[in-house]
Amino acid sequence: MPSTPAGSTLSTFASIRRLHPYVRSAIPPLAGGLLSALGASLAALAIPHVLQYVVDGPLARGVATHDWTGLAWSVVLVLAFGLAEVGLVALRRNLVMFPGTRVEHAMRMAMFRHLQDLPAAFHDRWPGGQLLSRVMADLGLLRRWLVFGLLQLVLNVCTIAVGVGVLVATAGWLGLVYLAGALPVVVIVFRFSRRYRVISRRSQDQSGDLANTVEESVHGIRVLKAFGRGSDALHSFTGQADTLRRTELHKAGVDARLMAALTLIPELTLGVCLVLGVWLTGTEQMTVGDLVLFFATTAVVGGPVVDLGMSLSMTINARSAVDRYFEVMETAPELTDPERPVALPADSRGHVALRDVAFAYPDAGHPDRAVLRHVDLDLPAGTTTALVGLTGSGKSTLAMLVPRIYDVTGGQVLLDDVDVRDLARHDLRRHVAVAFEDPTLFSASVRDNVLLGVPESGPGAVGEAERDRRMHEALEVAQAGFVHDLPDGVDTRIGEEGLSLSGGQRQRLALARAIAARPRVLVLDDPLSALDVTTEEAVTRRLAQVLHGTTTLVIAHRPSTVALADRVAVLEDGRITAVGAHSELLATSAHYRHVISSLEEDYVSHDHPGSAVTPADEEVSA
Amino acid sequence: MNTPAPRRRPTDAAHDDETRFDRLTSRAVRRRSIGLLRDLLRPHVRLLVWAAVLVSASSAAQVAGPWLVSLAIDVALPALPGDVVPLAAVGGAYLAAAVLAGVAIGTYRRVAARIAQNVLLDLRRRVFRQTQRLSLEFHESYTSGRIISRQTSDLEALRELLDGGLVGVISSLLVMLFTAVGLTVLDPVSGLVLMTGFLPAWFLMRWFRKHSQAAYREQRTWSARLIVKFVETMTGIRAVQAFNREATTEAEYDRIGQAYRDANLRIFGINGRFAPGLLLIGNVTVVVALAVGGWRVLEGTLAVGVLVAVLLYVKRFFAPIQQIAMFYNAFQSAAAALEKVSGLLAEEPTVVEPAEPVDLPAPRGELRLEGVRFAYGDGPVVLPGLDLTIPAGQTVALVGTTGAGKSTIAKLVTRFYDATDGRVLVDGVDIRDIASPVLRRNVVMVTQEAYLFSGSVAENIALGRPDATREEIEAAARAVGAHEFVTRLPEGYDTEVNKRGGRVSAGQRQLLSFARAFLADPTVLVLDEATSSLDLPGERLVQRGLQTLLADRTAIIIAHRLSTVEIADRVLVLEHGQVLEDGSPDELVSHGGRFAALNAAWQDSLV
Structure with a gap:
């Protein structure tokens, strides 16, 4: 943030x-x-x-x-x-x-739209709880202020101004004394506003953080349970909730001081006015009627002065909410559609090329921390390329550059000779489908989840029968026949609000989803990792048939996945160090052997215990 | 939800979205909700009384003002200019009252905030603890978004009630009561008029309660749905963007948002009749009192002076009515929210803590499953009846296709679920008799989903053992081969892992979660697909680490990759919850059964 x-x-x-x-x-x-x-x-x-x-x-x-x-x-x-x-x-x-x-609804929708537009890099930075508290609690606060607090504030200020005006105009000395009493009130109100603003903001931020902790404690419930860390989690949650409580108490303390002042000062002033007024009346510089009128008028002003405290704090809270809202809204998406998007040629075949690509995460700081450097890679149209490298070598990052989940920080990614940044994102993503390594399923039917990338209307939309056909084909290829045994078959609701599936099942549905989209370019991020050998074999066999003609980039950790590919690219320390056929690379690239071959085992474990990098690697990269 | 539940939905969770109950349920739910509120406020009775005293003192001091003014005019003024003492006395009293009013209201605000914040902290903790206590089965149907909405927007409703004058209303009610008594003593007939005004007010309250209850329930439900949708979309934002789903998701969110807006409008509508309705009753009662009193004055049965007092009383009686209306509204809102929260708190975990826990003084790690049958709720039977003994120190690999029951065995041994029939024993003790801290210390599971919490890498590893030193954490990371990549992170072990481990690859996450298990040093270790995203060199390192780690402890390994199976002492091939083959890897290979075939296929895939 x-x-x-x-x-x-x-x-x-x-x-x-x-x-x-x-x-x-x-x-x-x-x-x-x-x-x-x-x-x-x-x-x-x-x-x-x-x-x-x-x-x-x-x-x-x-x-x-x-x-x-x-x-x-x-x-x-x-x-x-x-x-x-x-x-x-x-x-x-x-x-x-x-x-x-x-207004609340319109602002909520505007924020939702904006958040969907903001790239993954933004969502990496911003914890979910912070966004949630802005879109729910802050906008709710704003709604209440609009329908209640704002009117109250204007009403109070008007009444006070008119009342004080009348007093000064009609009550002579008494009016001036009363006005003098109003001066410290003004000073106090200003000082209050400044201090309250800081605390109000802090409390709203802290409740956002708290919401985030709650979210994590639920999403990570399996880990907490597996290690029996429930009470530790409760302990740290309590600490955090207690911090919020202290902030709230501090806030109430500041508020209390204002309330006390807004009651005390006008009343004290009135006490002075009373003595002065009675003395003035006693010395016949004033009539009893004037005195009664003065106090009757101050009674009218008194209520709004006390209420002013409440409407002020409400206004300042609303202001913090507005700040927090615009903090998100004014974050310009760093990944946008071009002003004049280029259309992909109709005969586009799906040739992907990475030219001198560099990528560093925005908060990486040092340029040495770049994930990818000088990456050149061609994915010829219709072929399947396996991307192989050690875990953490930047394979997933590289794959995410093609559908512009992230943007390159140097060089360019070309689809059929068009820089992907010159295409409208929707157009690009219609042609590029991804199966993520974290298979995300949404709370919807199996059918809707699989057909996620098949548009219902607009370009690329297909009829009901074709949709059905694609779904069944994709499920068959991904060996996801298990869905037919679910209570309602493909109409069974899955995801968080429905049936929970095993990791392997989820992965197969995510794969089916990518296949069903019928893209020109398919990006598969370790798509078979959770499958057992038999299923993997079956998927690989069918997948190889389906992929024919589709440009595919598949991230692979295992030889069995590499088998899908026509050629292999080796990613090492953020650079492509070798490209070639599997057998070829086995012969020429020591790093490739190290990463993909089990025969390397003895070498590593006996000669270099504890080291994942072999001397042979350095030869290659040098 | 229109999902036909294939599994047993744990108790109330499925009804959580209902807004219209039959009378009986509605009452029971409301009683549960009010009961929770009472329970939360009970420890703060003294503070509540103190707050009531303060707020009453403050109003009394403020009310004293006009009286002192009249005293000044009637007593102090005539004494002037000869005697200034009365004026000084009245002036002094006025100043004292001002100070009292100011100090009392300020202190009241502080005390009220203390009550509110203590209650909220208490409730937050209760909900959090309950969330951790409930079984996995519950979490699989309740959704994270709903728990988040219980912890955020539902609690917000309660906070509004507590902040919005729970105590102030007491003094208002007292004022009303005293006024009514005073009026009746002064003039019984007018007292009667006031009582008559009370009757329609009571009916209006009843009408409001009935309608606002349903409306607020609806509002809570839609608010929760809005949160669920938001959390789901933002969690899966990459998939949403990659598949061009923004427009569809937005339309769905818009639909829920509109329903939420409409629910709010309905509440405004009900309120928009209730509050002016009360005001109408008040104003009309004043008119009736004037008419009746005026008639009696003209008849000569009532003094004009008394009528003036009567009218003042009646007017004052209805003065706090808007405040009462606001309070009652906040109360209905909070009660609806507490219905949801108390529903969550009333859930009983399906995995129950033992009443008389048995300790494991010297755990060895022998596992025994006796006639274990298991089905998820009403779903198909996963394990029809399994007998299995794993001697202490043995490493067992479970092999079989999806649905063979491998993960189920893992979940039963770690007591994420309880067996439908039969027993699971650790060192001869039924695991249902072992207190969960003891069980969790001795039996640890590492799953495929390696969730990282926000915080540093070191903190995430330390989850395995919170009191571990930095050296121990690093040793654990070294043992599983995570040390190299961690030291290459910008701040090494102190690097913050971003949301959902954004910067750490899936394989690295698995390494970190392995390091957790290493640190936890349990008697029994269960690995459920814990190495699926590792590259081969990483896997080799983990295996080497495992061989040391598992040398003297019991382990169950579920892995699709047979490379992991190689380190096992014993392999069980499962199908439909039954053991097909049982023996050492070498035995099974030479035996020529299913495992031998799998092994051959795997060997083929290697290069």
Whole structure:
């Protein structure tokens, strides 16, 4: 995550103003809601006055004259104000509820869209819990602020400003004293805002981290259980939750000080005003009526001043939420579609070429940490190439460059002589299918999982019958016949929300998915690792037939997987050091023998215990 | 969910998404939820009382203000200019009240936050502990997203209740009660009018409870679905992007998001009738009180002064009504959230801790399966009846096709599941009688999915034994051949492994998880496809490490690669949960059965 959060240097107002595009259409109803709220407060304020008027006027007169109409009119008047208040309150609620929830939904969808657009490199950096807390908790906070806090804040500030204005204009000395009391309040509010902002942000970040720990504790439940580390996990979770609790308490402490100040200072000022006012009245510089009016007006201002604390902290929390939201939204995707995407030639056959490719992860720091350096590799159209190398040599990274899951940091990847960065991502990925080494299945039916890469509409879409045919063929090739024994066959729901499958089963479905997409280029990342020998043999045999004509890059750890390939490329320390047929490389490349051949065993274990690199390797790379 | 469950769904988890219950279930669920709330608040009764005192003191001090003003005008003013003492006294009292009000409200805010945060910490821990306690069987159907939503957005609802004036409402209710009593004493007829106003309010509350309950349940359910979808999409983002699924996923997320929005709108709608409804009742009651009182004044049966007081009382009675409405709303929201949380907490693990655990004082690691039958829930029988003894110190390889029951044996021996029938014994003790810390210390499993937690490489290895020193961690890494690649990482053992081990390849992850097992140093080690992603040199190193490691301990190895099987003392060929062949690798090869065929195929594949 970036060290200086986006927007942290903005003023609260400037930060919140970034919401404008999302709330634009919501402004009229929100303004209407504000007016209704104002009207409702006025009606509410009017009722006691009307009551007083009724009692003093018609009713007092009525006792003498038995004036029934006077009473009736008063009752009607009070009823009218009462109903007006209720009506305006109901109106306010109805006006703000639609825009509030709409804005929340629109912002949530915008973030989801953006997150799907951001490349894998971003998702490597950002823990899931942080994203989740932004898209759920922060946007929920914002919704509540829009429908409640914002109105409250504006209402409070307006009431206070008008009230203080009236006091200064009408109450002479007393008004000035009251205004003097307002000065420290303003200072305190500003200091509060600054401090609260930091803590509010910290608490929201910490709850995001906590969400992340929860996510990991569930995703890693098997490991925690296997080692009986549940109580250790609980212990460290407790520590983290306690940190959040302390932050929250700190936040409440700052908030408490503001609340105390907002109660204390105006009341103290009023105490001074009381003594001064009574003295002024006593010395006949003021009338009792003036004094009563002064205190009646301050009573109206008092409530909003106390409420100001709450609406302020709510606003600052909303501001942190906005910052956290835009921190993600303002992360420009470093992997984008070109401005003028090139279309792949219609007769494109799927020739992939890597030219002087370099790749380093963005946070790698030192250039020596580059994963790939000066990689040149040709995958001739229609052929199958096996990529062989030690674990961690960069094979998977290299494979991910073809469908642009990552972008090269140097050189280029060409598909039919077109730089993949000049193609629209969707266009490119329609032609390149991947079976990842971590087979990800989604909560959907077997059918939907296998047909994931077969579009339902748009370019490349095929009819229902063809989809069905492809699915069955892909399942057959991947030896995934087990799906027919599932409770609902291919319609059985799998993935997290459905049946859980074994590693080998998942891998076969991921393979079937890549095959069913019928791409021009197929990338298979160690696709058979979890299969047993017999199944592997069967898959290999069928796969070799299907792959005919498809440009395929298959990452292999075992000779049996290499057998799929027409040729083999050896990746060593981020460079391709040899390309050739399997038998050829066995003869010429010591590193290849070391990686793929079991016959090397004696050599390694006897002569160089503990070392994975043989002297022969260095000869090759030198 | 419309998945016809092939397995037994553990108890309530499947009903978790229901929003409309029949009356009886609804009550039971609600009672469970309120019970949890009560249980959570119980340790904080003193603090709650203290908070109530503070908030009452603060309101009292603030209410004293107007009274002091009237005192100043009625008593202190006439005494001037001769006697300033009354003015000084009243002024002093006013200042004192101001300080009291301010200090009390500030302290109240702190105390209330302490209660809220303690309760939340308590609940977070409970949910976390429960999550760890529940069996794998539960996790396989509940989904991680739902647990995350229990821990995040459901808890948020409770927090709002606690922060939003759980205590403040007590003082409001007290004010209402005292006002009602005061009014009735002053003028019983008006008291009656107030009571009449209470009746429709009660019906309105009932209406609100009924409708908001369903609406909030719905909101919680959709919120959980939204989280589930989000977590799933972001976890599988590479696959989503690689297969151009962005538009489809977005449409699905949009659909759920809209349902969530609609659920929120429904709540707003219900609230939008409830809160103004209460206000209406309050305002109309004032009008009725005025009409009745005014009529009596005109009749001459009521003094005008009393009517003024009556009207003030009635007005004051309804003043906190908005606050009560907000509180009741927050309460319904929190109760719906607690329904879900308490449902999770009420789950019983299918793998039960022994009531009277038996210790393993000198574990040797002999494993025995006696007549073990196993089926996942109501699914097909995986193991029809297995008898198997593995003497202490033996390394056994399980070989067979997918579905032969290899992984099931591993899960039974490690007690991830319990046998449907029969017994699993470690050193002659039924593993159901062994306390899980003891069992986990002695029996450890390494699986194919080598999950890495965020944190450093060293921390991840130390998961095997948290108190291990750095030397021990490095020794473990060396033993499995992970040391070389770790030292080549930017910060060696202190390198943070990124999310889902982003920067560490699948093979390297497996090496790290092997190092964990090495460090854990268990009596019985179970390896379930633990080397599948290793390259051959890596595998050779691991095997060499294994030979040392397994020399004096019991091990069960499941591997598709027969190279791993070679180090076994004994091979079991399984099919449909039954042992077809049993013997040392050499014996089986010379015997010429299934293993011999597999071995031949494997030898062929080597170069």
